[in-house]
Amino acid sequence: MKINGVTIDDTFAEAFPMKATRIIITALNLKWAYHSANAMTGFATSVIACGCESSIEKELKPSETPDGRPGLSVLLFTMSKKEMIKQIQNRVGQCVLTSPTSACFSGMHEGEKLALGKNLRYFGDGHQIAKKIDGVRYWRIPAMDGEFLVEESTHMTKAIGGGNFLVLAENQEVALKACEKAIVAMKKIPDVIMPFPGGVVRSGSKVGSKYPTLPASTNDAFCPTLKGQVKSELDSSIGSVMEIVIDGLSQEAISEATRVGVLAACSLGSKKGIKRISAGNYGGNLGPHHFHLRKILK
Amino acid sequence: MSQNKMIKPLTFTLKEKLIQRIDLSALIPNQLEGKPLEKIAKIKIAVGNKKLTVEKLFDIGGEDTQKIIFKKAVDLFDSIGRNMNQGSIEVRGSVGDRAGQDMNGGELTIKGNAGDWVGTGMRDGRIEVQKNARKFLGGALPGQSHGLRGGTIHVFGDTGERTGDKMRRGMIVVEGNTADYTGSRMIAGTIMICGQAGSNTGFGMKRGTIILSDQPTSMPATFNECGSFELAFLKLIFNSLANSNQRLKNLKENSSWVTRYVGDLSIKGQGELLILQ
The missing domain is CATH 3.30.70.520 (Alpha-Beta Plaits)
Structure with a gap:
């Protein structure tokens, strides 16, 4: 041929079976969504030594994101559920929570439920506020630039x-x-x-x-x-x-x-x-x- | 047309003028499901200190137990939709107290006015009051620790005092004005008032959010201003309300900039009054 x-x-x-989740990161503008997403998907080339494989899937228009701001969708792949839980917590906690103006949502609504903001909320030291909107729970975590809004859970699927x-x-x-x-x-x-x-x-x-x-x-x-x-x-x-x-x-x-x-x-x-x-x-x-x-x- | 669409809603039309209050908590979709009309007609209803059968009180029409309509409703109709967890109830007229008490799903639409304690103890579902509601909408009954615990109550008109008293979760939207002590002793959840809120709004609030389109008549001195912010979660709330109800579609255009007040600090509360800019 x-x-x-x-x-x-x-x-x-x-190819091999993996687990995957999709996470949506939004920010004041696309530039800052990229700063956050690039940090989150950094050092994520191979499960051999990075724990996960992750990259930006696509850009999202304001009309496509939950909070009406520009955003990016990120896919994250791991070999196990345990590793997925660890990678989400570490990467969202260190790279998205820390990034100015960011907010973080689940980009997947089927499959097994995993913590996204569920544990990160404790960063709020008791000042965090839960809001359930359309059956979905969000956490508002006070931060120095205002508030970090994060969905409580994401979902994991076979990949x-x-x-x-x-x-x-x-x-x-x-x-x-x-x-x-x-x-x-x-x-x-x-x-x-x-x-x-x-x-x-x-x-x-x-x-x-x-x-x-x-x-x-x-x-x-x-x-x-x-x-x-x-x-x-x-x-x-x-x-x-x-x-x-x-x-x-x-x-x-x-x-x-x-x-x-x-x-x-x-x-x-x-x-x-x-x-x-x-x-x-x-x-x-x-x-x-x-x-x-x-x-x-x- | 599918066969389902041919089935007419189960309709209860009041036969004669009521003198005493009537407890309609037995006539809900989950209680009537699968029951033949003859059995429904024989259900006993408390009227004052007596018990009368449904057929004595109402003309019964239709057969779809999952869509119930009350016609010629008056403000002596108590506990309508109590413990309902599926289907829909439409009330053509006004209702008395405790409409939608302990509801756990389904839709209750009241085309007229509602009395006290609408949606008290409600956990899920949706209540729509198309005119005004009296006191303690979504509030706690005496002796109860919580008022509204989940679901949505939407009032097109005004509400009385203590709207959302001790509410624990869920959403109350009032398109008109609310009287004094709105959100008193609130534990959590969200109240949105498109009109004017009365005095002492947020009194004794522990947590929760009251969104106001304007400064309330007064708020307790134990609320502190935090400044003006753009809060991302408001966009989600506005979009949710706008998508679920045509009447609120303009909320999509609302700015998420608010002035935030926190309180009630007299009880170390972490509730918030958000006044839209």
Whole structure:
């Protein structure tokens, strides 16, 4: 299969079950909503060492937010409920509560209920005020800039993490350009995030390592500098590989993000240096969700 | 048209002029559900110190027990909608005391005036009084620790003294004026007054919020001004009210800027009077 001269490998991305929640952050203006959301989703690229994977899903117009101010929706993915509870409390407590003019709401109203402002309210030292509006409880926590308004609970749903595709190109510059195009297109798809810096990851990993304590190590089969040294997946025309990792709320959302992302990456064409699109998997034995590139792009 | 739409609401039309008060707490959707009309007709109702059957007091029409209509209602109709937790009751006329007492769901619409203690002890649901209500709307009965405990009471006209006395949760909206001691001894919840509130508004308030469109006639000296703020939660309240009721749709345009007073400090209260700017 070829798109614009770019070969689509007959392979699949292997993804895993995760837990997810959506949180809405609003502020006086979009600039301050971004300050808060960027802090909250910082250091949240991979569950391997960050505890969660998180990113901004989309911008929200004032008409789309509960308090009529500009806002952002943030998706947060973890491997367990326990970790989700911890990550929400720490990140909202340290990054949203602290951010001037912010307010914080649940962006999901189905699934298991988890504390959002329920514990943060104690920051109010007894001066916090509860308000139940349309059956939803909110907390007003007095802060130095006025009041922090936060919904008492958010909801957690089943989700999928680790959808991905690889862009194989002649060199770094072309690979990055294709990935940037892909990310622009993928950001328009709801229910997904690409949690790595700028949405792109350069250090794809394989399971295991020669060092027994490490659970994962560099994906040597796709490292261009190791061609001729290890059993490489790359031919001589490929000088750089980059990966886009996708976490999503549903299989459909990840498939659609993969589809638009690959098409956008391929729009540069083989003549400009994009050679192949592949995907990362572990032989299909570890993750229950498989995203076959050729099926998605059919 | 679906079959459901063909079923007419169960209608009780008062036959003769009442001399004594009548307790209508037995005629609620959750009590009448599944009962044939013949059985409903035989239900005994307290009238003064006597008990009379429904059929002696009312002409009965329709059959949908989940939509009840009272016609020719008068202010001797007490405890209408008491303990109701589903369906709807519409009252064409006025009602007496304790309408919607201990309600736990459903809708009670009173097209005329209401007496004292509307919605006392109510936990959920919605009461609409389309004219005026007397004293202790959403307030606590003597000996009770709480008045309104949840749900919404919406009055199109004015209310009497002690509106929201000892209310614990829920929302009271008064489009007109309220008399003295509005929100007295309030424990929590929200009262919104679009007209003029009387004197001693917030007297003995422990917690809770009273939103006022204007300065009340007076407030206790034990309230302190905190300054002017834009409070985000007000937008949520205004939107909620505007979306649930066409009459309040203009609230969407309301500013969330208020002058905040806190009290009643005589009892270390943390209640608030928010006066819209």
